[in-house]
Every structure is written in structure tokens, then in C-alpha cells.
Amino acid sequence: xxxxxxxxxxxxxxxxxQPDIPIVLQPYLPIMVVAALDALLGAAxxxxxxxxxxxxxxxxxxxxxxxxxxxxxxxxxxxVGSQLQTAVIVVLGxxxxxxxxxxxRFIFRG
Amino acid sequence: MxxxxxxxxxxxxxxxxxxxxxxxxxxxxxxxxxxxSRRDRRRRHHSSDNTDTGSFPMVRKRPSxxxxxxxxxxxxxxxxxxxxxxxxxxxxxxxxxxxxxxxxESLSEDELVRVLDETSTQVDKLEQRRNELNRQLTxxxxxxxxxxxxxxxxxxxxxxxxxxxxxxPAEGKGVTISVSQRDKHVDxxxxxxxxxxxxxxxxxxxxxxxxxxxTSTYIKDTKNGLIVDGNQFSSxxxxxxxxxxxxxQNAIQIAGGVGSRxxxxxxxSVNVVQTDSVKIDEVRQPQQYQYARTVE
Numbered sequence: 533x534x535x536x537x538x539x540x541x542x543x544x545x546x547x548x549x550q551p552d553i554p555i556v557l558q559p560y561l562p563i564m565v566v567a568a569l570d571a572l573l574g575a576a577x578x579x580x581x582x583x584x585x586x587x588x589x590x591x592x593x594x595x596x597x598x599x600x601x602x603x604x605x606x607x608x609x610x611x612v613g614s615q616l617q618t619a620v621i622v623v624l625g626x627x628x629x630x631x632x633x634x635x636x637r638f639i640f641r642g
Numbered sequence: 643m644x645x646x647x648x649x650x651x652x653x654x655x656x657x658x659x660x661x662x663x664x665x666x667x668x669x670x671x672x673x674x675x676x677x678x679s680r681r682d683r684r685r686r687h688h689s690s691d692n693t694d695t696g697s698f699p700m701v702r703k704r705p706s707x708x709x710x711x712x713x714x715x716x717x718x719x720x721x722x723x724x725x726x727x728x729x730x731x732x733x734x735x736x737x738x739x740x741x742x743x744x745x746x747e748s749l750s751e752d753e754l755v756r757v758l759d760e761t762s763t764q765v766d767k768l769e770q771r772r773n774e775l776n777r778q779l780t781x782x783x784x785x786x787x788x789x790x791x792x793x794x795x796x797x798x799x800x801x802x803x804x805x806x807x808x809x810x811p812a813e814g815k816g817v818t819i820s821v822s823q824r825d826k827h828v829d830x831x832x833x834x835x836x837x838x839x840x841x842x843x844x845x846x847x848x849x850x851x852x853x854x855x856x857t858s859t860y861i862k863d864t865k866n867g868l869i870v871d872g873n874q875f876s877s878x879x880x881x882x883x884x885x886x887x888x889x890x891q892n893a894i895q896i897a898g899g900v901g902s903r904x905x906x907x908x909x910x911s912v913n914v915v916q917t918d919s920v921k922i923d924e925v926r927q928p929q930q931y932q933y934a935r936t937v938e
Contacts, residue, residue, distance in 0.1 A: 538725030542732025546740075553737055561738050568731040586720030593727045614750045 535572070559608065560601045563620055567600035568593060570624045573631040580638035600624070805847060808854040808926035812847040814884040816920035817891055819912065822878035826908045830861040830868055836881065836900045837861075843893035845883040847922050851875045854924040871926075877910075887916035 553561055571593040578584045600620050607616025804810035819836075821828060837855055840848055848855040853870040862869040867876030883890050891914050894901040904910045 534721040534725035535728045538728030539732040541725070542729035542734075543736050545729065546733040546736025550740065551737060561734055565731065565734045565738050568727070568734065572728065572731060586717070586724055590720065590723050590727060614752070 535575070559613070559617075560604055563600045563604050563617060564597050566621060566624050566628075567596040570627050570631070571596045573628055573635070577631045577634050577638075580635055806856075807928055808847075808856040808924075809928055811921070811923045811925055812884055813919060813921045814846070815887050815918055816845070816847075816882065816884040816916075817887050817894075818915045818917060818920060819881040819883070819894060820878050820915075821881070821904060821910055821912050823908060823910045826910070827863075828868075828877065828879070828904065828908050828910055830863045832900065832904060832908065833868060833879065834861045836894065836904075839893045839900050840881070840883045840885070840890055843885065843889045845885040845890055847884040849882045849922045849924045851880055852924055854922070854926045856926055858929065882920050882922055884920050884922065890914075891916055 571589070574592060575584060575589040578588075603620050604613060604617050607613040610616075801810070805812050821833070821836075833850075837848060837850070837859075850859075850861075850870045851873070853859070853873050853875075855870075859871050864874065867874060868879070869875070893899065894912065894914050896902075901912045901914070904912050
């Protein structure tokens, strides 16, 4: 319940506030969003598996976001920023797909 | 398999029952095997971090302690935290969605280089085009200048030739001569001589009564007057001439000239008046040439 409520509050806040992102943060925000989405979908899957834990969700969310950001930062410093960004996106994408497929299995029982 | 099944028994009863339920529900051999191995691995590392793609840490809920205020508060705090994180996610998502199409700031280095290349090529092209247009403009301007010059010359020509051919009215210093015959008919030859004398003295425009005198003007005798260019005139005759007034007057009144001849031979009165402004309104339509052609 809290998750859905939080999502709604965040989207509404983003629409109404329309903040300017600092330029430093701009290359990392999309990665952060994808990582957070992965964490959210993982939480949804564990919720369906009846093994959801608030603490684990919070930790995994933060670690996902931070790891992805640090990876991209590292890539930028090594001069392979876009490649590493692509790599992170691919990995997170695969995880998102597998999470979605297990959620689907729980919902449609097949 | 047997090795795995042994520690299976040691699982907490809560988790075990749940897992059994799941297994029964799905009845999926592959799934069960996967779940079991996962569980095994997790126990081995004593942590819930699983970096494998396609898996999410499965964490068993802590065995619920005895109902206490502490646990309740912790649950509220974590749910608030979860809500906050989700809010952050939604916020970031919306911000990013609004931002993607905003500016070059989010482009990568390669894209920026490409954009720069494209822009500089476009700048070159535009510069080229500008030079071309400038050249065109210069040529058109010079052409216009030439045309203007030609127009001016043509206008001047038209003016001079218009006065010369009698197409335009003229005005200027000159003399007005009136010749009135008394008893003797003034003949055409004498009047023609008078006009010729005026011409010799530098008269630029001449009119005879209401006829403009041009190169093709003729004077013919009749019983009661003269015909000039087909117009019948009778005495007194008024001849207006534009030119140097004193020269013109001298040309007529010189001793033994046409003036004295008119007086002596024809007993006519000749009156020459110098004026600062002689206005000759009489015009002649230009002749339509039937045979003559300009040489090309």
C-alpha cells in the first residue's frame, strides 16, 4: 500500500514541481530510475512469493541505485561511460524481464 | 538431491510450510529445483545478496516476536521508508521523462561531436549561400544602376529631341516679332528668310502664329495671307523665337537685313520686342515615317 501511495505521490510531485535537475546528475538519473524500477519489480516478485521484507527492499533499492550510479561514474571516468551505461541497462533489463516473468507466473499460474 | 534434502528439514517450520505450499501450487519440477538450490546457496553465504541476473533476494520474514509496540513502530517506519523510496522513483521517472527532450546537456560525447559536425557543415553551406546571394545582389544592383543611368540619358535625349522636333512646349528668353502688312502682300519667301535669319542667329525654338516651326516647316503664298504647315494665316503675323534676345533682334533689324526689306519693299511694319520669357505652347505631332528607316 505504502509503495503504491509513494509512487503516486512522487509522480504527482514531479508533474507539479517540475524541478531542474543539476547538470552533474543528468547522466545518472535515467540509470537510477531503471535500477530503482528493477528493485521495485524484485520487491513485487518477492511479495508474490510471500517473502517480501521492508528492510530488504529498502536496502536493495538503495544498493541498486548506488551501484548503478557508481558504475556509470566509473565508466565516465574511464572514458567508456556510454558503453558501461549500456551494459548496466542491459543487465537491469534482463533482471526486470526475469522478475516480470516470475510475477506473471504467479499471477497467471503458468 | 539427497544432500540437499537433509538440510531441508532444518529449515524453520514457517518457511518450510510456505515453500511446500508454493511447490504444491505450482507443481513445477524446474521451479522447485531452482528454489531449492537458491535456498541452499543463500544459507551458505549467510546473506541475502544475490547478484545473479534474474533473481531477487528471497528473504524470509523474521519470526514474529511477541506482539510489542516496538515491532509496530518499526513496521510503520519501514513502510514510510518504502513509500518514500517509491516516491523518489516516481519523482525521478517523471523528471527524467520531462527532461529527455530538453537540451544537449544529456547527450553523450559522440552525439555532441556529431551534432557539432553537422552544425559546422550547415554553417559552411549557409556561408556559401550567402556569398552567392551577395554576388547576385551586387550584380543586380549594378544592373539597376546601369538601367537608371540609361533611363536618365534617354530622358535627356527625349527632352532635347522633343524640343527639337517640336513635340514639347518650350519657354525661355527671346523675342516676339509682329509683322503687319499694310497695302502690299508680304510674300512667303521673305517670311521664310525671316525665319532663316532667326535660325542663323541661334534661335532654338520658333513659332509662326499658332504653328510650331520645325525642320520640315513650309510657307506658301495665297491670295489673302500665308499657309504655314497647312494652316491659313493672315496679317498681322506674330513670330516668337527663343534664343539670345539681342542676337535675334540684331538679326532682324540689321541694316539691309530682312527687317528693312519688309519695311522698304512691302511697306510693312516690323516690331521686335525682347522679353525675358517667351512661352511657345504650340506643339507638333512627330511625323510618322513611311519610307525612311534608321540604319542599323
